[in-house]
Amino acid sequence: MFTSITVCLDMFGCPNRCKHCWVGHSPNGNLKNDDLKFLAEKFRPFTNCLTVYDWYREPDYKDNYKELWDLCNSLSDTHEKHFELISVWRIVRDKEYVKWLSSLGLNAAQLTLFGGQEKTDYYTGRENAYNEILEAIEILVENRISPRIQVFVNKDNIDELPFIENLIKSLDLENRCKSFGGEFSLFLHQGSCDGENEKLYAIRVTSDDLHKIPQTLAKYTLKHFNKTNMEEVFGKTEQVLYEELINDNSTASYVSDTPVFYIDKEFNVYPNVTTPEVAWVLGNLKTDKIETVLENYAESKSVAQHTRLTVPLCNIVQSQGDCKSQRLFAKGDYIEYLLNKYCRK
Numbered sequence: 001m002f003t004s005i006t007v008c009l010d011m012f013g014c015p016n017r018c019k020h021c022w023v024g025h026s027p028n029g030n031l032k033n034d035d036l037k038f039l040a041e042k043f044r045p046f047t048n049c050l051t052v053y054d055w056y057r058e059p060d061y062k063d064n065y066k067e068l069w070d071l072c073n074s075l076s077d078t079h080e081k082h083f084e085l086i087s088v089w090r091i092v093r094d095k096e097y098v099k100w101l102s103s104l105g106l107n108a109a110q111l112t113l114f115g116g117q118e119k120t121d122y123y124t125g126r127e128n129a130y131n132e133i134l135e136a137i138e139i140l141v142e143n144r145i146s147p148r149i150q151v152f153v154n155k156d157n158i159d160e161l162p163f164i165e166n167l168i169k170s171l172d173l174e175n176r177c178k179s180f181g182g183e184f185s186l187f188l189h190q191g192s193c194d195g196e197n198e199k200l201y202a203i204r205v206t207s208d209d210l211h212k213i214p215q216t217l218a219k220y221t222l223k224h225f226n227k228t229n230m231e232e233v234f235g236k237t238e239q240v241l242y243e244e245l246i247n248d249n250s251t252a253s254y255v256s257d258t259p260v261f262y263i264d265k266e267f268n269v270y271p272n273v274t275t276p277e278v279a280w281v282l283g284n285l286k287t288d289k290i291e292t293v294l295e296n297y298a299e300s301k302s303v304a305q306h307t308r309l310t311v312p313l314c315n316i317v318q319s320q321g322d323c324k325s326q327r328l329f330a331k332g333d334y335i336e337y338l339l340n341k342y343c344r345k
């Protein structure tokens, strides 16, 4: 028995194809309500605290989002609040949606920008994404929901930050959110280095890029992460991490008593650690027994879990790290980036 289990089924995928997407790109599914019930039935005997989600990419993407919300609640022992993640695609097409979000008590929602129109459309992987995000911001504010803007930064878009600074100012978001008792927030980061974002390794920010970040955006970011300087937000250089970890012969387990599992539309199960890719597969709910899937998890039998549990970190670093690289990483993201590469070699 697990203290809790959270299961997230990728029922419908996502309208976007973001170039930083850590869960990676795969074709959208079109699963049925019965598939979600099937999933819940599989995991239910193994915990008294099950939480079921119908998504792990874009929430509320499907027209029957309200019905799916109720279904998830009825299949769950918990009653979670709506994530502060929403469907931008839906909010500009479905007038009911924002009202429904308000009715659930949502008071902040996260949106992602990459710069101006050209960069945002390109990095979101969808034409007109930028215009829709701006429209979504207006709809949220009109409905007393504070926008929280996330900006992914790399060497290709860092020069667009002054544009974003001006945009926020011209939209007067701080004052408009204050007027209804909300709080506008914004943060910059480079994201992890897995899924699609791993393909941006070559243009990952380096320490000499940080001075290009406008003061206002740095201030919002430090507040959001509760940090005192931008180095703490963007992490250390790969060179520094390499030197730190090249003598670290520890191993680690990803097993938890409160696991979160991602289940793709083919019913392959992955632990929610990094991108759901083949090295992390625990089994398939249609072809393997659930007992086998959970045993594979608990005994670290997926290739990636087994590797991390048995191969000293220094060997992984030596095999896959770049001792000269000035790219910035959070330590955990760096280890998972190397581990994913090591498992593919």
Ligand code: SF4
Pocket (backbone or CB within 6 Å): 014, 015, 016, 017, 018, 020, 021, 022, 023, 024, 056, 057, 058
């Ligand atoms: S990052 Fe989110 S919105 Fe973008 S493609 Fe991935 S799941 Fe979709």
